[in-house]
Amino acid sequence: MGHRLRHPVKGRFREPRLALLPVPFALIALVTTVDVLAPPGVHLGPFLVAAPALTASFSGPRMTGFVGAVAVLAQAVVAVVRTNLTDLNHTIQIVALVLISVFVTLFAHLREVHERQLTQLRSVAQAAQQVVLRPLRERMGPLRLASVYLAAEAEAQIGGDLYAATRTPDSTRLIIGDVRGKGLEAVGEAALVLGAFRAAAHQEADLPGLVAHLEAAVVADPDDPYEANGEVAPYDGGDASDWHREQFTTAAVLDVPDRDMTLRLVSCGHPPPLLLRGGRVLPLEVDHPAPPLGLTEFADGGFAAQSFPFERGDVVLLYTDGVIEARNAAGDFYPLAERAADWPGDGPEALLRHLCADLLAHSPGGHLGDDAAMVAIERIG
Template sequence: MDHWTRGGRGRGRAGEGPRHALLAVPLALIAVVTVVDVLAPPEVHLGPFLAAAPALTASFAGPRATALVGLVAVLAQAVVSVTRTTLTDLNHTFQITALILISVIVTFFAYLREQHERQVVQLRTVAEAAQQVVLRPPRERLGPLRVASVYLAAEAEARIGGDLYAAARTARGTRFIVGDVRGKGLAAVGDAALVLGAFRAAAHQEADLPALVAYLEGTVAPEPEPDAADDRGEAFITAAVLDVPDGEHVLHLVDCGHPPPLLLRGGTVTSLDVAEPAPPLGLAEFAPEGYGVQAFVFEPGDLLLLYTDGVIEARDEAGAFYPLADRLASWSGRSPRALLDALRADLLAHVPGGRLGDDAALVAVARVS
């Protein structure tokens, strides 16, 4: 299940055709300037305009194509020189020399740009591989549930960040987690991978939801080393952990400081707010005894939306937050995948330039039986 637009080498190869077609523009420019310069009066010199051809080529093509266009421009300037005066004419000699220097410089910058593009492609490839390991999308069908997911990274080239989600099938039902790691960068990705690994391992072993959350808490906040500085509270993860049994039309929720899930039923959206939410994972010292579980009715035809705060904190140009609940109510009756497709497009249209200020993750779960 592809849960974001793929990048990578395939897209780069697809762009080679249009780039080759664009070469006609600088070549046509060389031809026009050459013809006009040959026919122009003696006091008119259009040779300097030929420098625009390799410079233009460097903006979209690689170093080889740029060097080729630069060579054609130099040859065209030589033809103009021979036609109008001589190749050794001082004015034309300086024009040819300047054109050669400009062509060499822009060819070098085209080489640097191509190297950067290759690094970006490699970064995307590594990010996609990491995403497949860390954020494996859940299967579309999990028992009586239909599931879809989407991840939107704030950084276009990062593809992955500190938001997390996962689903695990157990003997009695399906368990879900959606969370948001405090911070950004590789440290946040590492913390997310740690929690997801612990969730996938413990979801099948821990009998009840509070025990599972306690296990995750121990993963996020391990015992400090004797000689290590006390940095408790520096790293924590907001999370919503759910258990959806196959044989009951109900869901059980432990909310650890995370935005509450939304339940869509017959065009009405309900926020599943728990009476006493627990502190985020990693802040167990502020938690009461144990973790409270709250049950909510989850009937066939209902749709549950799990999300991170990157969705509800997305702002438009006027600074208004994204109205997730209102939008969700207008998409009643859609499948999880169709709903997330509509939500993704609407969310990106809400923010300026289609760029989120924070990572966003969404999981839609529909009960079909």
């Protein structure tokens, strides 16, 4: 399955704007006709300002200025037909229409500049995230893998969803996580976690040791001026319960042995993976979950791995909270476990295709409010 999916509606966001272009011209024609035919005491010219104002809400400065010029020309025609251009009432209407058209054209220019800046920023963030999120191999040992990344709307900031998989001599190790926050800062934090995972997955003998390495990498962030010098950030006098590191990452880290029909899981504040077996969906909830990475001050002890059966033909679904927190028009969350149970069973790629289509159908207009990622793992050997 493709590594990254975008909403199909994004490529067509200009089509509704093009469909609206006849509206201001129709409005100008209607107001002009009625104003010419109206009794002498009735003046509808002020309504012409609605044409350039409406255009500025969906089009650029050139079209807005053009519509404003057409509206001014229409007002001049009305003045000539009804009285003359030097009539005080029509002169004031024309001057006011020119000023308002200039104002809304400037507004359309500023809005277009802002949209261009947002598009450039998001392109940079997406490029950075594409470097961070490498495509997963379809086969790793006795496993078949599929992954998908669903981007939120263009107006939303890109998130810090992450996933990766790597091989050891006798197992496959995987991670899925979600960095608190948005934008390039979240992407940078995701890169830090993934870099630490790829470096330590081959070195740490056990899963708790690997997660402890990730925790140490997150806490010892060299970009933090206090942590880099081995200092403690100053207390600002606020509530002591709120005095902690603001950046953290929820994560689920798995180790799947090649010869043992089990998987080992350490959960750090992340939604539980789902095990699909024989039409049933079972959440893999650990007995002793750890806090998210970066919040060691709240940990009661070390990291503990818990084992779950993972037999041939089973599929494990990993996901971020952007999936289960997607709402429909009624405000209901997406029922992931229930929809996964409807999957007929034909490999991890088919599962993700099924869930992606269903998730976008669940969200109003197929628009997600937050980025979402899913990884499906099937044991075939």
